Amino acid sequence: MNYPVWQLGFPGGLLIAAVAVLHVFISHFAIGGGAYLVLTERRAYSHNDSELLGYVRLHSKFFVLLTVVLGAVTGVGIWFTIGLVSPEATSSLIHTFVWGWAIEWVLFFVEIAAALIYAYHWDTLDRQTHLIVGWIYFVAAWASLVVINGIITYMLTPGRWLETGNFWDGFFNPTYWPSLFIRTAMAVGLAGIFGLVTAMWEPSPLRERVVRWAGWWLVLGIASLLPLSRWYFHDFPSYSRAYFSGMYTAVHHALLGGAVCTGVALALALVFALIRPKLMNPVVVAVLLVAGISVMATGEYLREFSRYPYVINSYIYANDIRVGQVESIVANGVAKASPWVEGSADDPHAYGRELFVIECGSCHSVAGYRAMRKITRGWDAKFASEILLHLPAVRETMPPFVGDEHDRAALGRYLASLMPATPSGANEKELGQQVFAIHCALCHSVGGQRRPLDLKGTDPEGIAGMLGTLGDINPDMPPFTGTDAEGHALAVYLSDPRQ
Amino acid sequence: MNLPIPYPDPMPLPAPVWLLRTLLLLTFFLHVLFMNCLLGGTAVALVCTMRRKSSEFSVRLAGDLGRLLPSVFAFTITLGVAPLLFLQVMYGQFLYASSILIGVPWLAIIGMVVLAYYGVYFFSMKGHEPNGKTTAVLALVVLLLASIAFVYSNNFTLMLAPERWLDLYHSNASGWNLNWSEPSLLPRYLHFVLGALAVSGLGLVVMGLREREDGYRQWLIEQGSLLFTGTTLLNVGVGFWFLVKLPGPVRLAFVGGNGFATALLGVGMLLPLAAIAHLIMAKANKSPKRQLAIGVSCGVLTVAAMVVMRDVLRNLALAPCFSPNRLPVAPQWGVILLFVLFFIAGLATLYYMLRKAAVATRMRVAATQKLQ
Structure with missing residues (x-):
C-alpha cells in the first residue's frame, strides 16, 4: 500500500521461498559442517589417519566453495528479495532488529575470514592453531544462527513484544528455543549428508570409514527432528496449530511429505551408512540430498504458512498492510492511502486490478499459483464484493479486505470478470x-x-x-x-x- | 507536485542518526576499498592474461591476483552488507521504492555476483598459468562486475529522484526498468568505475611495496602508479561532467552554496593530485618507500572524501522532502553496547587469525627459500 508492488505475474512469496530454501539448505550445512570439519580433523590426528586428513582437506575446499560463495550470496539474496516483495515488513524488521543484524554481521565477517583461513592454511598453520581457527569458524557460524533465529521466530510468535516493543521480548520469543534446537539438529544432519557427498570421491576403504562417520551425524541430526518438532509445534500460536488439524490439504500434504522424507533419510542412513557402508553410492547420496532439501523446505513452508494471515504476527498482514493501518484505509479508501494507484475515474476495471495487485497479489495469481480464476469461476460482482467482507471467515489464513465501499465494489467487479460462467445442467x-x-x-x-x-x-x-x-x-x-x-x-x- | 514517497517506518530509529551515519560511512568506505580492488583487480588480471605471451611479470601478477581476489571478493560482499543495513534504517522508504521499480536488474545482482564469484575462483585455480580460457572467464567476470556496478548506480540515483517513480511504475510495474533518464547516471557510473581502476592501481603499488624481488617490485609500482595517474587524470574530467549534470540546487551547493560541500569537493580534488605528485616524485627517489606510502595514503583519503561527498550529495538531493534528522529516535542502548562488544571481540579474533596466518605463511616462505 505504502510501496509500489513488484508485479511478477506470480506471487512474490514464491520467489522468496525459492531463494530462501536454497539459502537455508546451504547455511545450515555451513553451521553443522563447521563442527564436522574440526571434529573430523581432530579424529584424523588422534587416529593418526593421514587418509582421513586428506579427505577433510578436500572437504574443506568443497565447503568453502559452496558456503562462502553460494551460501553467503543467497543470504544477501533473501534480504534483497524480501525488500522487493514485502518492503513494509522488511523495514519493520530492520527497525526492530538492526542491532541484532549488526551483531550478525560481525559474526558473518569472522565466519568468512575463519573459513578462508581454515581452508587455505592447512600447510602453513600448525595443527593446534588450525583447529582453533576451525572452532572459531564453527562458534561464529552457530552464533549467527543464535541471532537470526530470534528474528525469524519473532515473525511467527512476537510474544510480549507486541505490548512492550522491547528488542529482547521480540528476540527471546515463545518459539525461540525449540526453533534453535531444531535448526541445530538440521545443521548436524546436513553436515552428515554433505560429508557423504565428498566421501563419494574417495577410494575404498577410506570411503567406508568416512561414510560411517558421516552417517552418524546424519542419523543423530535426523532422529532428533521428531521430538524437537513436537516441542516446536507445541509453542505455535493456538490459531495456527488449528491449521494442522487436516483442514488445509496443502499443510496435510506438506506434513506427510516431510515425514516421508525424514523417514526415508533415516532409513537410508541406517542401512547404507551405518550397517552396510560398502553399499553407499552416489545415487543414495543424491536421494539423501533431495530428502534433506525437502525436509528443510517443508519446515520453512509450514512455518511460513503458520504465520498466515500475517507476515509479522498480529502486526503486519501477509499482503504487507499494517494491522494498525486498517481502520484508516477502510474509512478513507485505498486511493487515499496509496500514492501508487491511479484511481477509478477513467477505468474501474483497471482500478479493480490495481486493488487485486495490492491486496491479493502477494499470495494469489490470476491464472497460475493459487489461481483466482479457479476460485472465482461463475461469481457475480455482488457476490464477489460480499465475499470480500468475510475473507478471514472464508479462510483463517486470509487477511481482511481493506478499503472503502467503493474499493470493495471495484475489486468485486474485477474478481467477477476473471472467469465468468453461467451455471447450467442437464437436470x-x-x-x-x-x-x-x-x-x-x-x-x-x-x-x-x-x-x-x-x-x-x-x-x-x-x-x-x-x-x-x-x-x-x-x-x-x-x-x-x-x-x-x-x-x-x-x-x-x-x-x-x-x- | 505530490510525490509518491512512502511514509517512513512508524517505529523510531533504534540509534541516534550520528551513530548510524558514522557506521554507514565507515563500513561503506571499507566496502568501497575492497570493491574497487575487486573490480579494478579483475580488470588488471584480464589485461595480464591477455599479455601472457609478451610479459613475464604479467603472468606472475595474474598468479598473485588469482591468490588474492577470492578473499577480496569475500570481503567486498561482507563489507557491503553493513552499509546496506544502515542505509535501510535511515533511508529505507526511498531505497525500497526505487529497488522495486528496477526489481529485475536489482535482484539479478545476486545471480551476477554468484557467477562472477565462481568465475574468480576458477581464475584463482588457473591464474598461475593463464590461457585463453582464463582470459574469457575473466572478461565475463569484469563484464558482470561492471554490470552490477551499473545497477547500483541506477538504484542509488533513482532513490534520490521520487519525481520519476510514478512514470516508471506505470510504464512497467514488473521491475524491468533502469534509471536512464537520470542526467548524472553515466558520468556518475564512469566516475566510480574509473575511481575503482585508480584504487586498484594503488593496490598494485602496495603489492609492490611488499614484494622482495627488485625487478618485479619496480614493475608493480610503475604499473600501479601509471594506472592510478592515468585513470585519475581522466576522472577529473569525468568528475566535472558529473558535477555539471547534478540537479541545479545540488550542484550550486558544491560550488560555493554550501561551505562544507564546497570544501569537500576542494579536498576531493587536491588529495588525488597530491597522490599523483608523490607517486611521480617517488620515481626519482632512491628510497621511495615513504613517498609511495604517502601517495597511497592520499589516494585512500580521496576515497574517504568521495564517500562523504556522496553522502552529502544524497542529503542535499533529498533535502526538499526528507532528512533522517527529522525522524523520531529511541536508541536501544543495551543492544548497541552488545554490538560494540561483539565488534571489538570480532576485531580481536580477526587480528588473531590474520596474524597467525601471516606469521605462519612468512615462516613457510622462509623455510622454502632456505631449502632452495
Whole structure:
C-alpha cells in the first residue's frame, strides 16, 4: 500500500521461498559442517589417519566453495528479495532488529575470514592453531544462527513484544528455543549428508570409514527432528496449530511429505551408512540430498504458512498492510492511502486490478499459483464484493479486505470478470451442483471435512427459503445472489446430493 | 507536485542518526576499498592474461591476483552488507521504492555476483598459468562486475529522484526498468568505475611495496602508479561532467552554496593530485618507500572524501522532502553496547587469525627459500 508492488505475474512469496530454501539448505550445512570439519580433523590426528586428513582437506575446499560463495550470496539474496516483495515488513524488521543484524554481521565477517583461513592454511598453520581457527569458524557460524533465529521466530510468535516493543521480548520469543534446537539438529544432519557427498570421491576403504562417520551425524541430526518438532509445534500460536488439524490439504500434504522424507533419510542412513557402508553410492547420496532439501523446505513452508494471515504476527498482514493501518484505509479508501494507484475515474476495471495487485497479489495469481480464476469461476460482482467482507471467515489464513465501499465494489467487479460462467445442467440436480460449486464450495463441502453441509432429506422448499436469510444463520455468510431457479436447483441438490 | 514517497517506518530509529551515519560511512568506505580492488583487480588480471605471451611479470601478477581476489571478493560482499543495513534504517522508504521499480536488474545482482564469484575462483585455480580460457572467464567476470556496478548506480540515483517513480511504475510495474533518464547516471557510473581502476592501481603499488624481488617490485609500482595517474587524470574530467549534470540546487551547493560541500569537493580534488605528485616524485627517489606510502595514503583519503561527498550529495538531493534528522529516535542502548562488544571481540579474533596466518605463511616462505 505504502510501496509500489513488484508485479511478477506470480506471487512474490514464491520467489522468496525459492531463494530462501536454497539459502537455508546451504547455511545450515555451513553451521553443522563447521563442527564436522574440526571434529573430523581432530579424529584424523588422534587416529593418526593421514587418509582421513586428506579427505577433510578436500572437504574443506568443497565447503568453502559452496558456503562462502553460494551460501553467503543467497543470504544477501533473501534480504534483497524480501525488500522487493514485502518492503513494509522488511523495514519493520530492520527497525526492530538492526542491532541484532549488526551483531550478525560481525559474526558473518569472522565466519568468512575463519573459513578462508581454515581452508587455505592447512600447510602453513600448525595443527593446534588450525583447529582453533576451525572452532572459531564453527562458534561464529552457530552464533549467527543464535541471532537470526530470534528474528525469524519473532515473525511467527512476537510474544510480549507486541505490548512492550522491547528488542529482547521480540528476540527471546515463545518459539525461540525449540526453533534453535531444531535448526541445530538440521545443521548436524546436513553436515552428515554433505560429508557423504565428498566421501563419494574417495577410494575404498577410506570411503567406508568416512561414510560411517558421516552417517552418524546424519542419523543423530535426523532422529532428533521428531521430538524437537513436537516441542516446536507445541509453542505455535493456538490459531495456527488449528491449521494442522487436516483442514488445509496443502499443510496435510506438506506434513506427510516431510515425514516421508525424514523417514526415508533415516532409513537410508541406517542401512547404507551405518550397517552396510560398502553399499553407499552416489545415487543414495543424491536421494539423501533431495530428502534433506525437502525436509528443510517443508519446515520453512509450514512455518511460513503458520504465520498466515500475517507476515509479522498480529502486526503486519501477509499482503504487507499494517494491522494498525486498517481502520484508516477502510474509512478513507485505498486511493487515499496509496500514492501508487491511479484511481477509478477513467477505468474501474483497471482500478479493480490495481486493488487485486495490492491486496491479493502477494499470495494469489490470476491464472497460475493459487489461481483466482479457479476460485472465482461463475461469481457475480455482488457476490464477489460480499465475499470480500468475510475473507478471514472464508479462510483463517486470509487477511481482511481493506478499503472503502467503493474499493470493495471495484475489486468485486474485477474478481467477477476473471472467469465468468453461467451455471447450467442437464437436470436440476446438475445445475444445483454447479450453483453449489460457485456459491458455497468456497467454505462448505458436502460429505467432506471442511464445514460439511448435511441437509440430506430436508425439504427443498425449506432450504430454498433459508437462502434468503443466510446472514441470520451466520453473520459471516454472504447473501445468496443467484436467480430463483438457481436457488431452487441448489436446494434440490442439497436435499439429495447423491449422484 | 505530490510525490509518491512512502511514509517512513512508524517505529523510531533504534540509534541516534550520528551513530548510524558514522557506521554507514565507515563500513561503506571499507566496502568501497575492497570493491574497487575487486573490480579494478579483475580488470588488471584480464589485461595480464591477455599479455601472457609478451610479459613475464604479467603472468606472475595474474598468479598473485588469482591468490588474492577470492578473499577480496569475500570481503567486498561482507563489507557491503553493513552499509546496506544502515542505509535501510535511515533511508529505507526511498531505497525500497526505487529497488522495486528496477526489481529485475536489482535482484539479478545476486545471480551476477554468484557467477562472477565462481568465475574468480576458477581464475584463482588457473591464474598461475593463464590461457585463453582464463582470459574469457575473466572478461565475463569484469563484464558482470561492471554490470552490477551499473545497477547500483541506477538504484542509488533513482532513490534520490521520487519525481520519476510514478512514470516508471506505470510504464512497467514488473521491475524491468533502469534509471536512464537520470542526467548524472553515466558520468556518475564512469566516475566510480574509473575511481575503482585508480584504487586498484594503488593496490598494485602496495603489492609492490611488499614484494622482495627488485625487478618485479619496480614493475608493480610503475604499473600501479601509471594506472592510478592515468585513470585519475581522466576522472577529473569525468568528475566535472558529473558535477555539471547534478540537479541545479545540488550542484550550486558544491560550488560555493554550501561551505562544507564546497570544501569537500576542494579536498576531493587536491588529495588525488597530491597522490599523483608523490607517486611521480617517488620515481626519482632512491628510497621511495615513504613517498609511495604517502601517495597511497592520499589516494585512500580521496576515497574517504568521495564517500562523504556522496553522502552529502544524497542529503542535499533529498533535502526538499526528507532528512533522517527529522525522524523520531529511541536508541536501544543495551543492544548497541552488545554490538560494540561483539565488534571489538570480532576485531580481536580477526587480528588473531590474520596474524597467525601471516606469521605462519612468512615462516613457510622462509623455510622454502632456505631449502632452495
